[in-house]
Amino acid sequence: MSVALEPLPFPPFRELSNEELNQRIVTAKQRLGKSLLVLGHHYQQDEVIQHADLNGDSYQLSKLAAESADCRSIVFCGVHFMAETADILANRPEKLAVRNGERVGVVLPDMAAGCSMADMAAIRQVESAWRQLGEVIDTDEITPVTYINSAASLKAFCGRHGGIVCTSSNARAVLEWSFAQRKRVFFFPDQHLGRNTSLKMGITNEHMPIWNPHEEEHGGNTQQAIEDSRVILWKGHCSVHQMFQADHVHTFRKKYPGIQILVHPECPQEVNDIADISGSTSKIIETVRKAPAGTKWAIGTELHLVNRLKKEHPEQEIHFLSPLVCMCATMYRIDLAHLCWSLENLVQGTIVNQIVVNDEIATWSLVALERMLAVSK
Numbered sequence: 001m002s003v004a005l006e007p008l009p010f011p012p013f014r015e016l017s018n019e020e021l022n023q024r025i026v027t028a029k030q031r032l033g034k035s036l037l038v039l040g041h042h043y044q045q046d047e048v049i050q051h052a053d054l055n056g057d058s059y060q061l062s063k064l065a066a067e068s069a070d071c072r073s074i075v076f077c078g079v080h081f082m083a084e085t086a087d088i089l090a091n092r093p094e095k096l097a098v099r100n101g102e103r104v105g106v107v108l109p110d111m112a113a114g115c116s117m118a119d120m121a122a123i124r125q126v127e128s129a130w131r132q133l134g135e136v137i138d139t140d141e142i143t144p145v146t147y148i149n150s151a152a153s154l155k156a157f158c159g160r161h162g163g164i165v166c167t168s169s170n171a172r173a174v175l176e177w178s179f180a181q182r183k184r185v186f187f188f189p190d191q192h193l194g195r196n197t198s199l200k201m202g203i204t205n206e207h208m209p210i211w212n213p214h215e216e217e218h219g220g221n222t223q224q225a226i227e228d229s230r231v232i233l234w235k236g237h238c239s240v241h242q243m244f245q246a247d248h249v250h251t252f253r254k255k256y257p258g259i260q261i262l263v264h265p266e267c268p269q270e271v272n273d274i275a276d277i278s279g280s281t282s283k284i285i286e287t288v289r290k291a292p293a294g295t296k297w298a299i300g301t302e303l304h305l306v307n308r309l310k311k312e313h314p315e316q317e318i319h320f321l322s323p324l325v326c327m328c329a330t331m332y333r334i335d336l337a338h339l340c341w342s343l344e345n346l347v348q349g350t351i352v353n354q355i356v357v358n359d360e361i362a363t364w365s366l367v368a369l370e371r372m373l374a375v376s377k
């Protein structure tokens with residue numbers, strides 16, 4: 001009978017030098033071989049990214065990892081909701097059947113790596129909002145849409161209520177699908193992605209009331225505003241992208257004539273409206289990659305990604321759009337020490353910080369994710 005080993009404690013890893021941590025990570029990865037995939041989100045710091053087997057955005061990474069036939073453990077160097085999505089996709093019923101029920105263990109190296117945006121919409125708040133909306137309008141007229149940057153419980157809510165998940169790449173296609181089903185959309189948790197996408201579809205702000213979950217009644221809206229709504233926007237935002245301002249755009253344009261402003265749609269409307277290009281992380285990377293040498297950019301997205309683009313494209317002039325440091329502080333919690341600690345535990349057969357989404361939530365989340373996949377094909 002095998003005896004389960006106690007997890008290795010974390011504190012001693014904090015005392016190790018980066019050099020030693022790097023060596024031990026490489027050794028642990030070699031021992032785990034193809035059974036392990038380390039996933040590195042685009043916003044992750046370079047010292048962690050260098051150990052990633054795959055880099056990408058959250059959905060891309062989860063999808064790629066779930067497609068691997070050899071993978072039995074995923075260490076997600078991202079944030080909590082990303083690890084949940086990886087668990088849902090890698091352990092969906094047909095995948096479990098192929099592996100005779102063997103589960104892929106999904107690890108988040110530091111459990112404190114959450115997402116401030118995802119945390120702005122708790123399932124009990126969304127359920128309460130849905131009930132309150134039902135007092136004013138027929139909820140059968142509403143398609144709930146959740147951004148992938150949300151807890152699995154919200155994805156499941158959308159699955160259960162005829163709704164769908166979107167990413168920043170497919171938000172428009174998802175909204176078009178949603179309006180083909182029903183008259184209105186309830187969009188959470190990121191108001192900016194919802195608003196910026198809807199504006200491009202010709203929906204005006206007067207038909208997009210904001211639902212504030214901290215207001216006692218109807219999210220702080222009048223009944224008339226709800227009745228007139230086409231898209232109800234949750235009052236949530238990304239603390240990183242919210243920092244970019246229209247003034248930053250004006251300053252760069254004045255100082256660097258000919259510069260192009262490239263931003264993420266999680267930035268506020270006043271920035272998106274005046275940017276030259278707005279698009280998902282993948283679109284930002286692709287746009288820079290394809291641009292001719294000498295192109296000048298001011299980029300409004302997470303700092304680590306912008307710095308990496310600068311290093312990878314010395315032939316272009318790349319600036320960070322804000323004078324302030326806008327980085328994803330929660331993702332930054334995942335460092336070499338946490339990565340090394342989680343990998344060495346895996347080597348000894350112990351899974352620490354495992355993310356497991358309960359079956360019911362996973363089932364309904366998959367329904368919403370599969371609707372998104374069908375729309376994006």
Ligand code: SF4
Binds near residue numbers: 117
């Ligand atoms: S960048 Fe923003 S949305 Fe993305 S994980 Fe960090 S806080 Fe969440």
